[in-house]
Amino acid sequence: MWTNPELSAHSLIIGYMTDLKTKRDPLGTRRRILEAATEEFTRAGLSGARVDQIAKKALTNERMLYYYFGSKEQLFTTVLEVAFAAFSDAELAISFDGDTPVEAMTRLMHSIWDFYREHPELLRLVNNENLHEARYLKKSMAVRASMQPILLRLKEILAQGELAGVFRSQVEPELLFITISALGYYVVSNRYTIETSMGLDFTLGEECDATVRMHTEMMLAYLTRL
Amino acid sequence: MWTNPELSAHSLIIGYMTDLKTKRDPLGTRRRILEAATEEFTRAGLSGARVDQIAKKALTNERMLYYYFGSKEQLFTTVLEVAFAAFSDAELAISFDGDTPVEAMTRLMHSIWDFYREHPELLRLVNNENLHEARYLKKSMAVRASMQPILLRLKEILAQGELAGVFRSQVEPELLFITISALGYYVVSNRYTIETSMGLDFTLGEECDATVRMHTEMMLAYLTRL
Amino acid sequence: MWTNPELSAHSLIIGYMTDLKTKRDPLGTRRRILEAATEEFTRAGLSGARVDQIAKKALTNERMLYYYFGSKEQLFTTVLEVAFAAFSDAELAISFDGDTPVEAMTRLMHSIWDFYREHPELLRLVNNENLHEARYLKKSMAVRASMQPILLRLKEILAQGELAGVFRSQVEPELLFITISALGYYVVSNRYTIETSMGLDFTLGEECDATVRMHTEMMLAYLTRL
């Protein structure tokens, strides 16, 4: 019944609202609602977000939200799909031409970690979804599909490294991707309780550099120990 | 005004409710509320949890919740503190007598990862708290204190390994702890979106073993590369 | 955010509900809520009034009360402003053409006292507001403004009487107004404890006439003693 035009073409990372509202602007209204919803769901989660706040931020009324997305939950699902697609798009934009396997792997890791650090809102949405046991993404075909290209890339780099004799063999790309994700995800997602329980902010400045350096070194130590 | 007797002595991991209700049982009532609250906050987060459900599960009425904990938010804070204390207590219960540094480090990592896998409710609570930017733990002295002993243990193992010439030097215990946490945390906390986006459950059976093996190997590869 | 259309034009004394409810009637709904609120606040004061009762009496639901007035307290403030405006409007409707100063003063006094006796609900609201130390009217510009015309009228009558040589000079209109108010207010506002402590009802029939006669005579005795 409700389709996501954002996913039919190459999706764009949700930016900030820069447009003034003009009357009778169906696509604009829809997009503004989506942007506002991303902000609200990021801020407060599914149950914490308020539909009237979303409508207000989107410079429209609550009715339109239902007109375009059917329900608060379907809107949440759409927001998640768009966010995942944005991540996928960003990773696929990198080119590894001329890189050695070690360089390519390093570049990929850093790219993923950078994206996480620069888009904490994605992580908040994903955390929310995990708290709901992925109820709203389970029906979504889009998310699974958007992860395939990046796994493929990882597989290629591993294969090239193995062929070149610098990487160990029999590394599963899925497990490797999850490990890379874990290292980047945790310090961003859990920055607040980390700061509260340890007194350090691992996502900014000096600590961040040290973290990236150690994690890179650790991953390469593993991959290159034949 | 409201104190947490759970934290004054060695705290115990909140188990499941096994007791029948008896009249005039202040400690029992308080404990049942706390257990029920842990379940509800785990299930639905702070805003999603319902005080009437907590009261019902605790076999008491809503009024007692306010009588003992003051507000839903203070109850949430207490639940978090108790959960952190439970983690800390569990880790401090391990003995490393007779272990080599590599064995001790391996044992510590596995212990942390096991705890995470066996207590997904702690991770859900922590995720919730991060979504609130640690608002409810910020005032808490208890959490910070409960992390110190485990950091000290890590420091000792690192020092012994360095002394024995098997571990590299200049490894920061805080960063190491966070890295270990990240590896164990992510696969549990994000198991649902991982399953949705990759089709695999990395916390159960075969996948779990492979994950633990790889992460252990990776960590030791890093620490032992002098 | 919430405006009071009742005060923008000449306000009318809130009467009793005589209209049936019709669907989609924003002005009607708003007015019915205001009328019902006046009744409820008159009956039980701010804290004693029940929003569900107001909604029920207004043939709508509680949500609309907040939709139109924001909060119970803002509704209370609006009720007060409307009541004051009703008093002011009633007094300004009198014409003193052809009256001697003594006649005019007598007529004004009686008009005020009549209004008090005929609108005990205004007095109850004012009493309530005084118990709250005028917290809800303090922000209101409307009330102060609505008292100016009547003070001006009093001033004119005093000046004419002084010019005609029948009234004493140097009578402050504010103090005079308060004295007139006091005499009319007390017997209505405190009728219940007066009856309890003295066994007489000074607002009805014989007692009322005697009271009005004495107060009129007293006031004129003062004003005409040069």
Add this chain to the structure above:
Amino acid sequence: MWTNPELSAHSLIIGYMTDLKTKRDPLGTRRRILEAATEEFTRAGLSGARVDQIAKKALTNERMLYYYFGSKEQLFTTVLEVAFAAFSDAELAISFDGDTPVEAMTRLMHSIWDFYREHPELLRLVNNENLHEARYLKKSMAVRASMQPILLRLKEILAQGELAGVFRSQVEPELLFITISALGYYVVSNRYTIETSMGLDFTLGEECDATVRMHTEMMLAYLTRL
């Protein structure tokens, strides 16, 4: 079932709490509850007052309030009776020996007005009771009885003035008492809405003196106009 020891002997004006609490002090506990209740009912009225606040202020627990007074409403009734008795006692303490009728009348008026100005809490309680249509005093015999002596005094002064040829005849003491009360009551009871609607405080300093002067003059102008 519940008696009021305060009224059996000469009652005292409720002062401020000066006693420390001692264990097992039945009369002290009862008195402290009554004092605290007077404060609370004065502050917030019957429905606004909170029994837990009363208990807290009285340094006891809510249960004792019910033990001594039966219910919140009966406590309210007792507070009212004590307050009325305090007024009566104060007025009966004046001696008019050697006064001319005009002096005596002036002294009595000023005494009443002074009491009102110095005990606004009595007026708040009376206002509250009027908002409840004297529901809680209706059963009370005490209040009616406590007003008789003061009416008798007024009657005597009127009779002496009439005998001396300075006061007019056929003045009803009840109506006179009410008129005197009205003048003193209104400026204290309604000081807040007076200030809000007129911008003047008629209970303090200069305005107060002018008010007392005018009201005295007005009353004597009436009584002495034969």
Add this chain to the structure above:
DNA sequence: TATGAATGAGCATTCATTCAT
């Protein structure tokens, strides 16, 4: 006499959603 523990009904307010135009 005194007290901490317990209760159920009720409170103002907010929720996501739908109606009528």
Add this chain to the structure above:
DNA sequence: GATGAATGAATGCTCATTCAT
């Protein structure tokens, strides 16, 4: 496409009161 008006079922929290010791 767009909007203000309307709804009923929660929501967290507080109330006066009573129980058990």
